[in-house]
Amino acid sequence: MKKIIAFDSDDTIVLSKMPATPRMAGLLAELLKHYDVCIISGTDFEGVIYPNTVRQIEQVPGVDLSRLHIMPTCGTRYYRFQDGEWRLQYQEDLTEEQKARIFEAIETSAKELDMWVDNPAGEIIEDRLSQVTYSALGQKATPEDKYAWAEANKEKRKLLNDAVKARIPEFEIRTAGTTSLDVTKPGIDKAYGMKKLMEATGVTKEEILFFGDKLEEGGNDFPVKNMGIDCIAVERWEDTAYALEGINAVS
Numbered sequence: 001m002k003k004i005i006a007f008d009s010d011d012t013i014v015l016s017k018m019p020a021t022p023r024m025a026g027l028l029a030e031l032l033k034h035y036d037v038c039i040i041s042g043t044d045f046e047g048v049i050y051p052n053t054v055r056q057i058e059q060v061p062g063v064d065l066s067r068l069h070i071m072p073t074c075g076t077r078y079y080r081f082q083d084g085e086w087r088l089q090y091q092e093d094l095t096e097e098q099k100a101r102i103f104e105a106i107e108t109s110a111k112e113l114d115m116w117v118d119n120p121a122g123e124i125i126e127d128r129l130s131q132v133t134y135s136a137l138g139q140k141a142t143p144e145d146k147y148a149w150a151e152a153n154k155e156k157r158k159l160l161n162d163a164v165k166a167r168i169p170e171f172e173i174r175t176a177g178t179t180s181l182d183v184t185k186p187g188i189d190k191a192y193g194m195k196k197l198m199e200a201t202g203v204t205k206e207e208i209l210f211f212g213d214k215l216e217e218g219g220n221d222f223p224v225k226n227m228g229i230d231c232i233a234v235e236r237w238e239d240t241a242y243a244l245e246g247i248n249a250v251s
């Protein structure tokens with residue numbers, strides 16, 4: 001019996017960095033009547049998860065937010081809705097020195113592989129406090145540009161992953177999102193987030209069902225599958241919506 005349904009964000013419940021559609025927000029609000037729901041992502045809360053997903057769910061009339069668990073930056077932060085507001089439960093940040101080493105390793109590797117664009121849409125490397133993220137075309141690139149880039153750079157993304165790893169082997173490097181690479185302290189991945197969620201709720205891994213679009217080895221959802229949580233692989237948010245219509249219908 002599943003108690004928590006957990007979701008990756010980008011390409012699992014939303015189109016990369018875009019607001020959740022009313023259809024998806026409605027399905028998640030309906031799901032909250034039957035299950036605790038967790039959203040775990042490499043992105044941050046204030047800039048991405050809140051405006052793009054949480055706010056859309058909040059707008060569904062009658063929604064109960066007390067069963068929603070939000071885990072930004074791979075679960076290094078954890079938010080719950082308490083006394084009418086979103087409250088940070090814990091946070092685990094990188095030091096300034098660690099972040100400087102990571103910035104340097106990413107920039108050098110990306111330039112070496114000709115993966116450093118001249119006119120990015122926003123920052124290419126972003127400090128997310130507990131995580132540093134490289135976005136090939138910049139944080140604010142359009143979904144169309146990002147999908148085109150991802151299609152053209154499948155092999156190169158692996159090379160970048162290896163090059164960064166060789167420079168800073170003490171950190172964890174993962175291909176993420178559509179054009180991104182996430183760097184965190186070792187052991188900080190979505191499996192870590194799931195363990196924190198289990199600690200906080202008392203739920204076992206057998207009681208969690210996880211949806212993700214990057215469940216293959218090397219993908220940022222793989223650690224969840226690897227720890228033995230039941231997973232459903234999707235390619236786009238519409239696949240998840242279709243599955244949720246089924247789950248909601250029988251719950």
Ligand SMILES: [Mg+2]
Nearest residue numbers: 008010011213
């Ligand atoms: Mg994803």
